[in-house]
Amino acid sequence: PSSFWLTAMTTPHRFVTDIRRRHARLHNLPLHSVSLELKVLDYQTADKVTFVPDDGALVHGLYLQAARWDLRQWRLAESLP
Numbered sequence: 502p503s504s505f506w507l508t509a510m511t512t513p514h515r516f517v518t519d520i521r522r523r524h525a526r527l528h529n530l531p532l533h534s535v536s537l538e539l540k541v542l543d544y545q546t547a548d549k550v551t552f553v554p555d556d557g558a559l560v561h562g563l564y565l566q567a568a569r570w571d572l573r574q575w576r577l578a579e580s581l582p
Contacts, residue, residue, distance in 0.1 A: 504547040507560040520558050527556060541570070 507513050521535045538557075544550055547561040571578040 503550045503553045504559040504561045506547070506562045508562040508564065516558075524556055541575070 505516065507516065510516055517537070521537070522532060524530070525532045525535045542550075542559070544561075550559060553559070565577075565580075567580055568577055569580045570576075
């Protein structure tokens with residue numbers, strides 16, 4: 502799939518670790534030196550994604566607690582009352 506539903510996985514931390522391992526192997530790096538870089542993309546639904554990244558993974562279905570994503574300012578914001 503082009504995007505993975507991370508919140509539906511029973512062990513999402515293993516998925517994230519596997520992504521880090523794959524990156525480390527591809528670039529001949531020690532695993533402990535690999536960190537995550539997160540980008541928010543402008544897709545309203547996962548079925549609109551038209552590409553698969555060469556390195557890393559696209560995920561969808563994440564939820565925020567005590568915060569919200571501000572679509573106008575394109576950043577994390579305080580939750581609305």
